[in-house]
Amino acid sequence: MAESRPRFPFPRYPTGWFQVAWSSDVEPGQAIPVEAFGQALVLFRSASGELSLLHAHCPHMGAHLGHGGEVDGETLVCPFHAWKFDTSGECVEIPYADKVPKKAKVACWTIQEKNDVILAWHDLEGRPPSWEIPTLPEFEDDEWSETWHRKWRIKTHNQEMAENMVDVAHFKYLHGTKNLPEASVVREGPVLKMETQTVMETPAGEVTGDLSATAYGFGYSINRFSGLVETLLSGAVVPVDEEYCDVRFTFLVKKFGGHSITRGVGKAFIAEIQRQLEQDTPVWENKVYIDPPLLCSGDGPVGLFRQWCKQFYPEAEYAKTYEAFYGKPLPKAQTG
Ligand code: FES
Ligand SMILES: [Fe+2]
Structure with a gap:
């Protein structure tokens, strides 16, 4: 339709x-x-x-x-x-x-x-870069594996995908973590840092893993997982056109054991992340954006996240799309 x-x-x-x-x-x-x-x-x-x-x-x-x-x-x-x-x-x-x-x-x-x-x-207004992406030593470090790449094309918006990070309740009910994680979030300008702990069922039993995710705007994020092994994932999302985003994940793992063990762990890690992304996809592709959302206790810091998002839209453009969507001007309190 x-x-x-x-x-x-x-x-x-x-x-x-x-x-x-x-x-x-x-x-x-x-x-x-x-x-x-x-x-x-x-x-x-x-x-x-x-x-x-x-x-x-x-x-x-x-x-x-x-x-x-x-x-x-x-x-x-x-x-x-x-x-x-x-x-x-x-x-x-x-x-x-x-x-x-x-x-x-x-x-x-x-x-x-x-x-x-x-x-x-x-930048829609043609402004020059106002922040940088850090260079990560792991990509040049012999203690870490080579990188593995995965790409998807998904019909959604960058902001919707980024919101996934702070929406802790879906980790349990969509992705099947054993616990309902708590997230601590810190905002520093265009950077959003989130730390959480998840308990996952694995072939080796229940494993508690720490996840530390840092988003640099909507386009690039660094996610570090530790638990059984240390892994690093850069998640990148670029809007392709009015409908689709391209999602590129780059994976690497800290070496341990021999080459084949590291590769095996890398493959299992990729399979798990891929499983989660494929669970999220039908939700993203068919959901609508509810503003404000009907939040309850146990939901993650979604309101805080949405406040952070506004900096990535030039004010005049944001006001224009808001009015086209709702058929009324953007309320003054909601700008920038
Ligand atoms: S040289 Fe590019 S179109 Fe003619
Ligand atoms: Fe998710």
Whole structure:
């Protein structure tokens, strides 16, 4: 059934850092198409290793630079008439013309590469990055395994997925933890830290695990689990278009025993996280957003979380989508 109104009263594309690829998706000399923020983009790595994320459509006659475009040294060559763009998006050469028109350039995005991922900064108002994602030593540490990747496309909104973290009651009733966990949450600007303890049934009996999750806005989070083994998961969610988000999980485990034991533990960990995500998915894809929610004792700090969320929407955009959704202006007390 076609939806007659938007599902969420907030902007579709929040402010923040969002993963657009894994580092290994784009080797030197490669270009790949990227869909994110409702836009067609192209990501390429020059021969010397410099990464660039550009608007995908060539200003000449509109070819998509990520479909058939080839890297030549430090430039990306359009597949249609071979105009060459440098990593800043400037056209630097047209093989059959003496002069390059002034307007021959494509928009270039602010990106960074760390922790095995490539992140792009997005802001509806075009403001520059206002926070950083930390570099984690585990990704370079021999005591930790190689990384494993998993990706899903889910019909929901970043904020809905992020809310999962503080919604402790669903851990028991949807995911089957033995206890109803308590969560302590600390907000520091765009960062939200949550610590909790869960009791899980495993083949080795009941295991109490500590979960420490840190969200850097809606796009990127670091989740550390300890219990049987130490594991680390980066969870990244990027809005693709009006309907879908791409979810990318990057896993690594602290080595113990031999290589095959570590791999076995890694696989079991991934299977468990995958099981949980697949339980969440039908809820996310079909739920509506209730504001304010009808909370009771035992629910997690959902209100506090939603307060934190507002910073990721430029005020004017938030007011606009609120009014389109509810048919009335945003109450003054609810801004920013
Ligand atoms: S469309 Fe790109 S060079 Fe013509
Ligand atoms: Fe969940």
